[in-house]
Amino acid sequence: xxxxxxxxxxxxxxxxxxxxxxxxxxxxxxxxxxxxxxxxxxxxxxxxxxxxxxxxxxxxxxxxxxxxxxxxxxxxxxxxxxxxxxxxxxxxxxxxxxxxxxxxxxxxxxxxxxxxxxxxxxxxxxxxxxxxxxxxxxxxxxxxxxxxxxxxxxxxxxxxxxxxxxxxxxxxxxxxxxxxxxxxxxxxxxxxxxxxxxxxxxxxxxxxxxxxxxxxxxxxxxxxxxxxxxxxxxxxxxxxxxxxxxxxxxxxxxxxxxxxxxxxxxxxxxxxxxxxxxxxxxxxxxxxxxxxxxxxxxxxxxxxxxxxxxxxxxxxxxxxxxxxxxxxxxxxxxxxxxxxxxxxxxxxxxxxxxxxxxxxxxxxxxxxxxxxxxxxxxxxxxxxxxxxxxxxxxxxxxxxxxxxxx
Amino acid sequence: xxxxxxxxxxxxxxxxxxxxxxxxxxxxxxxxxxxxxxxxxxxxxxxxxxxxxxxxxxxxxxxxxxxxxxxxxxxxxxxxxxxxxxxxxxxxxxxxxxxxxxxxxxxxxxxxxxxxxxxxxxxxxxxxxxxxxxxxxxxxxxxxxxxxxxxxxxxxxxxxxxxxxxxxxxxxxxxxxxxxxxxxxxxxxxxxxxxxxxxxxxxxxxx
Numbered sequence: 001x002x003x004x005x006x007x008x009x010x011x012x013x014x015x016x017x018x019x020x021x022x023x024x025x026x027x028x029x030x031x032x033x034x035x036x037x038x039x040x041x042x043x044x045x046x047x048x049x050x051x052x053x054x055x056x057x058x059x060x061x062x063x064x065x066x067x068x069x070x071x072x073x074x075x076x077x078x079x080x081x082x083x084x085x086x087x088x089x090x091x092x093x094x095x096x097x098x099x100x101x102x103x104x105x106x107x108x109x110x111x112x113x114x115x116x117x118x119x120x121x122x123x124x125x126x127x128x129x130x131x132x133x134x135x136x137x138x139x140x141x142x143x144x145x146x147x148x149x150x151x152x153x154x155x156x157x158x159x160x161x162x163x164x165x166x167x168x169x170x171x172x173x174x175x176x177x178x179x180x181x182x183x184x185x186x187x188x189x190x191x192x193x194x195x196x197x198x199x200x201x202x203x204x205x206x207x208x209x210x211x212x213x214x215x216x217x218x219x220x221x222x223x224x225x226x227x228x229x230x231x232x233x234x235x236x237x238x239x240x241x242x243x244x245x246x247x248x249x250x251x252x253x254x255x256x257x258x259x260x261x262x263x264x265x266x267x268x269x270x271x272x273x274x275x276x277x278x279x280x281x282x283x284x285x286x287x288x289x290x291x292x293x294x295x296x297x298x299x300x301x302x303x304x305x306x307x308x309x310x311x312x313x314x315x316x317x318x319x320x321x322x323x324x325x326x327x328x329x330x331x332x333x334x335x336x337x338x339x340x341x342x343x344x345x346x347x348x349x350x351x352x353x354x355x356x357x358x359x360x361x362x363x364x365x366x367x368x369x370x371x372x373x374x375x376x377x378x379x380x381x382x383x384x385x386x387x388x389x390x391x392x393x394x395x396x397x398x399x400x401x402x403x404x405x406x
Numbered sequence: 407x408x409x410x411x412x413x414x415x416x417x418x419x420x421x422x423x424x425x426x427x428x429x430x431x432x433x434x435x436x437x438x439x440x441x442x443x444x445x446x447x448x449x450x451x452x453x454x455x456x457x458x459x460x461x462x463x464x465x466x467x468x469x470x471x472x473x474x475x476x477x478x479x480x481x482x483x484x485x486x487x488x489x490x491x492x493x494x495x496x497x498x499x500x501x502x503x504x505x506x507x508x509x510x511x512x513x514x515x516x517x518x519x520x521x522x523x524x525x526x527x528x529x530x531x532x533x534x535x536x537x538x539x540x541x542x543x544x545x546x547x548x549x550x551x552x553x554x555x556x557x558x559x560x561x562x563x564x565x566x567x568x569x570x571x572x573x574x575x576x577x578x579x580x581x582x583x584x585x586x587x588x589x590x591x592x593x594x595x596x597x598x599x600x601x602x603x604x605x606x607x608x609x610x611x612x613x
Contacts, residue, residue: 019506021491066491071506101504101529103497124613131610159532164572164600168532245603246533246611288606366489 020067023126027060027403029134034395039189040085040196042222044207044384046353046377047135047397048084048194058083059134059401060195062092062127072100076115078127080199090199092128093148105162111153114200114227116143117174117237119253121283121293122319126405129195132293132330133359134373134401137317138191139279139297139336145198146185146226147255151176151234160243170241172253177229180259180272183301184224186313188212190351190381191336198226210386211347216308221269231263231272249283255299262305275301277313293319302342310342311349326363332356340382348386353379369403426556426590429549429568431599436553437570439602440595441475441539443546444557444564447583461485462526462538464492467607469526469536473571478542481515490612493529499577500524500540523569523577531612533605539569561586572599 033050037043043050049057061081068074077094081087095113102108116128120140125131128144136144153174160168185192189206198204203223212220235257242250259272277299285291295317302310315336322329337352355377362370378394385391429440460480463470465487476482486492486509494505500522518524521542528534545564547555567581580596 019508021509068506071493071504099529101493101495101497107529107532118613121613124610157532161533161535161603161605162527164603166603245605246607249611285606288608 020065022063022065023406024063025060025126025129025403025405026058027401028056029059029402030056030400031059032398034397036393036395038085039185039192039206040204042205042207044189044381044387044389044393045395046190046192046194046379046393047375047395048192048196049397049399053084059399060127060129060403062129064126072098074099076113080127080197082196082199084196085205088199088202090201092197092199094200105159107157107159109155111155112151114148114150115153117147117149117153117239117253117255118172118241119143119239119251119255119279119281120295121249121251121281122295122317128197131361132319132321132328133332133357133375134195134371134399135193135357135359135375135397136195137295137319137332138193138315138334138355139295139317141192141194141196142186142315145192145194145196145204146179146182146224148179148198148200148227149174149176149237150178150200150227150229160245166245168241168243170239172239172241173236174238175234175236176257177234178227179235179257180230180263181224181226181228181270182257182259183273183275183303183311183313184226184271186301186338187303187309187311187349188383190338190379191313191315191353193334193355193357193375193377200227207384207387209347209383211344211383214346216304216344217347219264219266219269220271223269225268225270228265228268228270230265230270231260233258233260233272235259247285251279251281253279255279259303261303261307271303273301273303274307275299289324290320290322293321300341308342308344309347309349310340312339312341313337314339328361328363329359330361331358334377348382351379351381353377367404367406369401369405371401371403373397373399373401422558422560423586423588424556424558425586425588426554427549427566428552428554428590428592429595430553430592431595432597434594436549437595437599438549438551438553439473439570440549440553440555441473441541441546441569442549442555442593443475443541443543443567444559444584444586445541445543445545445567447563447565459483462536463487464494464528464534467531467534467612469534471536472602473537473539473548475539475541475546475548476518477544477546478521478540479517479519480540481517482538483511483515485511491530492534494526495529496524496526498522498524501538523579525576531607533607533611537571541567557586559586561588566593568593568595570595570599571602573597574600 036045099109237255239253256276
């Protein structure tokens with residue numbers, strides 16, 4: 001597992017002589033969390049923080065680097081520092097990119113390593129963070145915690161301007177190993193709303209779900225190692241980007257980790273989940289100041305040799321963001337649900353909820369930014385009853401953030 | 407002294423005319439952003455415009471200016487005014503080059519020693535597109551919104567060459583022989599001009 005970190009640092013050493021661009025960001029927040037303990041601490045809360053973390057915390061700390069080895073080859077990485085749930089330092093992305101200069105009007109590039117599929121239009125800032133809300137949408141909270149490509153991705157672009165067209169297209173295809181347990185959190189916790197990305201060697205905890213004490217689920221650990229390879233099979237995804245003058249940007253992706261639900265790693269307590277989803281994201285600029293971002297995701301996930309845990313999941317969000325001089329106001333509505341399709345009545349997986357998040361950010365200088373955010377959600381998760389917790393829960397979280405970037 | 411200056415000025419004003427050329431398309435509509443230059447038919451002691459420094463900046467993830475006209479053998483600087491890096495290149499016949507990823511000012515200016523059209527791109531930002539038109543004459547310019555441009559040229563026989571980025575073949579030019587006297591003249595393009603596509607981008611469009 002830690003070999004990825006070692007590889008990352010080795011890569012850093014190799015490229016340290018090349019032209020490098022290093023950016024970074026530190027974000028400190030004063031948080032007023034909710035009384036329900038966060039899933040990170042084994043609670044059922046769907047926010048990153050709870051009353052135990054009230055006070056000043058490091059909400060984001062990252063270094064985003066790019067080093068050019070040759071004209072076409074470059075090395076990229078993002079190192080994240082977190083103090084919740086435990087102080088950690090790790091890579092959330094580390095990959096090599098080959099993007100040759102070509103006289104063709106079509107452009108292409110290849111990425112190899114660990115990285116995000118570019119299906120979100122909500123997270124374009126450095127280190128895959130959002131410039132809009134601090135708390136990500138339910139969809140991209142899940143992408144940040146359980147989805148990562150550990151493989152090879154190829155992209156062919158048809159830039160409109162080179163063809164005297166207002167329409168630009170990109171076609172993306174990837175194959176990868178790892179990412180077998182993706183879907184675990186959706187089954188036993190449901191969607192959440194946060195900006196805590198999982199680094200490549202991390203594990204994510206969730207509540208002590210009662211059904212994990214049954215013989216059928218006895219080998220499942222009370223945590224997920226989302227990027228682990230379990231079944232030895234390759235997963236894949238394909239995507240298309242369609243831009244109209246950059247005023248309208250549309251992305252459609254189909255992802256299938258091709259997991260073998262019968263495969264299990266007994267030592268880590270992780271199953272391979274057969275997880276697949278389609279995601280459509282659209283960004284529309286009404287003008288230079290106001291934009292709409294929306295995304296819809298629909299998929300399924302199953303584990304166990306009889307597909308004893310078999311769920312569908314669905315989520316969408318609508319985000320409106322308006323920029324006035326140094327101020328940016330962003331408001332987002334999220335809907336999310338998991339539907340239980342299997343007949344294991346002792347393991348209820350259904351959940352649903354919705355949330356509203358409003359954020360105001362003020363750019364003091366190119367380096368400094370201040371912001372405040374309020375978020376409220378309510379959720380129903382069927383497996384809470386067996387833990388003696390109300391199935392329906394309403395939560396709020398308020399944060400004041402100061403961000404410094406270099 | 408005043409007298410000498412007067413004589414000198416009079417001499418110069420006799421030697422060249424400020425003529426205005428108006429360029430229109432097939433539909434008789436005037437066309438802006440047409441690059442036009444005059445090359446004398448008889449070789450003369452054309453003096454190159456001296457001490458001119460040219461820059462093709464990268465600002466807000468676009469080439470600025472979008473079209474730059476320079477005389478052959480001119481040196482052009484490529485300052486990067488953005489806080490991010492650019493990777494500028496050209497595959498054009500008259501000048502192929504690459505400026506590897508850089509911030510601020512790349513090492514040395516680039517000399518454009520061959521006349522022709524140089525198409526610029528950025529390997530990081532696909533939408534960035536710019537042109538440097540290298541001409542073999544000191545009499546050149548770009549038409550304004552009224553499709554006009556004024557030359558200050560001595561009278562005589564010239565070849566008028568024109569180029570627009572909307573031409574079907576981006577590396578081709580149109581030309582015609584013209585006689586420069588004290589009258590303005592018009593030129594009608596022989597081909598359809600595809601309108602320029604302007605793409606407005608911001609700091610989050612790179613993702």
